[in-house]
Amino acid sequence: MSKHIITMIKPNLKRAVQDINCRECATSCQSACKTSCTVGNQSCKNRD
């Protein structure tokens, strides 16, 4: 039981090779932002 450290977001970036690079998620500039790169905003189509 954790008393001092609470994990709020689990590890999620290291994925199996077959689960990455499908390029189906949105392109960051096709959005409400055309002045900064927002890859962190995109949802993975394989995890929807």
Added chain:
Amino acid sequence: MKSLKNYDFSAHIHLYSWDDLNILLDVNSGAIHLLDGLSNLLFKNIIEHKGYIDRAVAETEKSFSYDDISDALEELSRLQKHGALFSETEIPKVDLLSMKVKAICLNVAHACNMKCEYCFAAQGDFGMKPALMTLETAKQAMDFLLENSGQIKNLEVDFFGGEPLLVADMLKDLVIFCREREKETGKRFNFTLTTNAVLLEDNIIDWVIENDISVILSLDGRKSTNDCCRILNNGEGTYDLIVPRIQKMVARHPISYFTRGTFTQKNIDFSKDLEHLIELGFDCISLEPAVGPDNGYSIQEQDLPRVLDEYERLTEVLLENYIQGKEIEFFHYNLNLQRGACLAKRVTGCGAGIEYLVVTPEGDIYPCHQFVGDLAFYMGDIFHGIKNHQIRQDFANNQLQDKECKECWARYFCGGGCHANTYYQSMDLKKPHQVSCEMHKKRIEGAIYLDLRKQMAGKM
């Protein structure tokens, strides 16, 4: 516990406090932890003492008991074992040059019915001859996209300009054409219309709804803010004209929408613009800084302290609304922390010049909307294909791993940042635009804080 003596803490760990929360981002795994006072101090000491745990413990013992520190160390060790802490970089190899085209920013009008003071597109014509795209050219651009998209199913097309509704009838015919091509190819076009809303009349609203088109509706906030910059060709402000139209559009529940505003040196108190937009009934809002060389509008280094403070106020506004039961989607805070894009996407950034291209009214191709009109970035045209392969190569060689960004904690949120911001600030694609970086980092910190607060409220 695995040795941390050679661990690059500044690149792989981001530890910060926002309000009363101590937040730790484990950069490589994407895990985020909340720390109590003891573990926060312990972490600070581990970082301070460059991974020497015994020294960090001795330092922490000045404030906490050894037994409690020992408990925290055990937790820390467990997290490390499970890949949630002190994780190492594992960058997937991505062959950018074999990548297909997936998105086109279709500049259907290099002309505008407004003349906004801060317009990056030189009042709509991008410093070029004003032009409107014909249906034939637009169809050819869509076929170019289909032919160059390989196996990708979800394609994206942004109707952009200038003001795209100057060619509204053409767009209606184009969407009919694309829906037919979808049936033939099995692909899906996702359309976005970015408009100043001056021509957003009832028949256009009907068309947007009937055709599942996402809309980006330009509005800067308060009347005084909006009308300072967003003016018609006769110099009149647009607020009174566009607000009712945007409200009407939003009331019809488009598949996706954002009101999108720009803040400048003249309204650094942009949290008040956010509040105003919320009062107008909008719940999907984007406010972005004007960036670039100093033109009296774009945010400069000396503006940063006030801008960063303002993001804190904005975060409070979003949290207060949430507590009152009103969920506001603020675009830049819309991070997908648990189910976001894969690392292959994150390390390749926006994909400009490779999977994302812009097509001008004449059918010319540039890497993105920000480079239009700069002949050094002219890539070819949709009729004959890409001619200048060197530009594609230059963008392929300008990814996160090729820049100092690879050592920044924020790298997997911004993917190495905007090529154009970088280039037009320093004339060097590889040198990050520090003002943009500082604002982006603050937004990431604010977004994570807000997400954790919402989780703690137990309502997510």
